[in-house]
Amino acid sequence: MATNTLKYTEQELVVGLKRNDRAAFEYLYDHYSGALFNIILKIVRDEERAGDVMQEVFLKIWKRMALYNPEKGRLFTWIVNIARNTAIDATRTETRKPSMVDVNDRTVHDQADSTERPDSGQEELRALVGLLRPERKQLVDLAYFQGYTHEEIANNLNIPLGTVKSRIRTALQELKQYFAV
Amino acid sequence: MNIEAYIASGIIEDYVLGTASEQEKQEVACMSHIYPEIKEEVLRMEEAMEAYALKHQKAPSKQLKANIFAKMDFDNGPGTEESTDAKIIPLDKGNTPIEHNVEKDAQVASTRPKWTKMAVAAGLVLALLAGWAAYQLKALNGANSDMAERMERMEVELAYNSALADLYRDPSYKMVRLVGLEKSPESSVSAFWNDSSQEVVLDVQKLPAVPAGKQYQLWSIVDGVPVDMGVLDSDFDKKILKVKKTKPGTSAFAITLEQEGGSPTPTMEEMYVMGNV
Known part of the structure; x- marks a missing residue:
């Protein structure tokens, strides 16, 4: 094709x-x-x-x-x-298995992925990791890439809901600034 | 509405992340339709997340693209919308074992315990329920988008009405009613004139639709001389139109139909409405 x-x-x-x-x-x-x-x-x-x-x-x-x-x-x-x-x-x-276990599991899995199996685009990713603080990037990725709700993330990572919301909001604002043309 | 507070509430982030509820999604869609600042924020956030996602790519197998495109028909299109398919599936699944059971029942009816029949009945009830639920869901979805449309219209109306109410209440604005002339007796327009700042806004209640190549033009009469106040946006329904400033000593306002872009002097035969101060 x-x-x-x-x-x-x-x-x-x-x-x-x-x-x-x-x-x-x-x-x-x-x-x-x-x-x-x-x-x-x-x-x-x-x-x-x-x-x-x-x-x-x-x-x-x-x-x-x-x-x-x-x-x-x-x-x-x-x-x-x-x-x-x-x-x-x-x-x-x-x-x-229930999604409760999944979040932590996936988080670990993701980290393993990024350290052990670097693939293409990894350099650019590194630039992004520097941009977003790890604790914020993790929350954004759980919500945006994996579709978890804020409540699910808060429950599973044992972080107050308000903190989840404000971290995600800050991260998205940073992304917006970063990608603004 | 306080747009900044709305943007700061984090609902737009939820919307773009896909974590917002259906209702919130409708709301953001409505709001961004009404307020350009909100639309701008949504777009910028969407662009950022798109760029972010494009930095996290993982290519699917090469073969996949060919497989997918082999299933697509570019001559005849996708045909009927398939979103109902998903809802039909549970029905099919429910039906298959039932038919199977019925057959067996016929063969060995006498040796079958009573519960198999009950299971068949229960299966049927379940299938019917699933069908009913799917139907309800579709109806609900329809109702939801109708509701969103109505809300959108109401928001626009509300903004217009409250802007009007503000003008009526504002003591610095004087209301001048422009009534229809022989040309168009049913026409009616209100002008709000601030006689200290000379600012004028218009509310068109009724004017005939604008013919192609033409535009309405507003005039103020100052010391007996018509002064150009600018042409009217042809989409004037349910809008407060801002026009040019007039001059002190304005005695009347009038609207004529002119060529697109306006004329230096009014065409008197084409005067639609007029009102004395």
Whole structure:
């Protein structure tokens, strides 16, 4: 499958997607599948299953594209929500251990990942880690990449809910400053 | 509303993280529709999180893309929306064992204990309940988005009405009623004139829709001479329109229909409303 080299603005991309244009969907896949797959994998924690979920997610995006309303926010926010919710649903139907144990477990797992198996983009990640304090980054990642609610994070990490909220808020403000063009 | 306090409440972060409840999501969507500052904050936060996510990539297997695209039909589109599929699945799952049981029941009916029939009945009830729940959920979702739309409209109305009420209450503004002339007897516009600062705002209650290539223009009459007060935004319904300042000694206001961009002097035959101070 040819990787298309066209560059789209967000607006052009949305127009193409809504027109069911193959090149637009290829661009969407090439551009965002890595970020989506990372989130899915963090939630389902199994490469093969994550591949299945990724397929489900992308087909959902394709089928629901008519429902996306650019007025309500950026395309990426919309597709991330689909990815996160589909992945969480996939773990629910599997009925594994309760999510209570999971948070701590996953946290440890994540840390192990980043120290033992450095993969591509790791240098950039290091820059980000320097940007966000570890205790804040952990909370942002649990919420954004793994879809935990603030209450779940507070309960599982034994941190007061207010602290969770304020740390996440600070972290997001820092990210906003950092990425502001 | 205090927009800064709203932004500082952290609800936008929840919205962008996906941790906000459905109701909060609707609310933020509404608010960002009404207040540009909130929309701006949402967009900047979304952009930051997008950039953050793009720095954390893990590529899926190469084969996956081909598999996915093989399932997509770019000639005919995705067909009917599939979100109902997910809700149908539990029904199917419920049905399969039932059919199976019914068959067996027919073969060995006499040796079957009573509980199998009860299980079948229970299965049926469950299947029906699941169907009913799915139906209710769909109806609820529909009601929810209707509600959001209504709220959006109400917010806009409210902002407009309270701005109007403020003008009526403000003693520094004098209200001048511009009534419809022969050209358009049903037209009606209110002008609020602050006779110390000379500021003027308009509230259009009724004016005919603007024909293409034309625009309404407001005039004030000062010492018997019409003074240009600027053209009106053609989307004037339920809005408080700000126009140019007038001059001391204004005796009347009038609106004419002019070519787009306005004219240096009013076309008298095209005068729609007028009101004396």
